[in-house]
């Protein structure tokens with residue numbers, strides 16, 4: 663899916679919601695736990711209830727890896743179950759020396775057929791470029807993350823340029839691939855920074871985690887971050903998928919997704 667097609671989905675659904683499938687066996691409703699594949703069963707019901715309200719799903723790979731081979735199987739089944747017109751993100755935060763990155767890319771783009779994978783920029787160009795060799799696939803590079811530790815390194819200022827590390831990451835990496843291959847992770851928890859980040863990369867999509875459970879401000883992020891193609895995929899996981907731990911979990915997830923969507927509709931009217 664290219665950026666034009668992604669924008670087409672956003673316009674059609676009036677939504678730029680990405681639902682995080684951070685499926686934790688300890689948090690899913692008790693009545694699912696005795697099933698053969700409780701993780702897939704949970705995801706399936708969440709997808710059935712929410713797919714009309716979102717344009718992307720983002721399984722965080724850690725939740726599946728932690729379960730061993732069974733987890734990978736649940737992940738694969740989940741990926742196959744997601745409707746074709748929905749963008750998929752493997753939130754794996756990979757990146758290594760070139761030949762290793764090539765195999766990470768193969769794992770997520772060939773073994774599994776994800777549209778995109780999150781990549782850490784720390785090891786530089788040769789660690790990112792192998793992911794960009796895959797046609798119609800995206801790299802989502804960590805830029806300014808939503809967690810408190812983001813300030814440990816990402817906000818460090820270069821004595822030479824006066825720019826922060828995350829700004830250097832964006833300015834250098836934007837030369838590595840097109841706006842149909844490269845997105846940036848920009849956390850919602852410091853919404854005021856989104857405006858200056860948008861100025862650095864006016865045409866790229868941002869994956870924005872941090873609304874919902876982490877308290878980021880959807881309205882502000884939309885105001886500062888939206889571009890002419892919307893340019894935003896705003897992720898929420900726990901606040902949606904764990905809206906209830908009872909038998910009504912999928913209905914409650916749908917309700918939460920709809921609430922986020924109502925705000926998104928207003929923002930699209932106002933800022934697009």
Ligand SMILES: O=c1ccn([C@@H]2O[C@H](COP(=O)(O)O)[C@@H](O)[C@H]2O)c(=O)[nH]1
Nearest residue numbers: 722807808849871874875876898899900
């Ligand atoms: O800066 C980042 C990068 C990734 N994440 C991931 O997004 C989700 C957020 O989940 P919530 O439950 O909506 O808080 C999770 O998978 C993180 O690993 C992030 O939060 N911040």
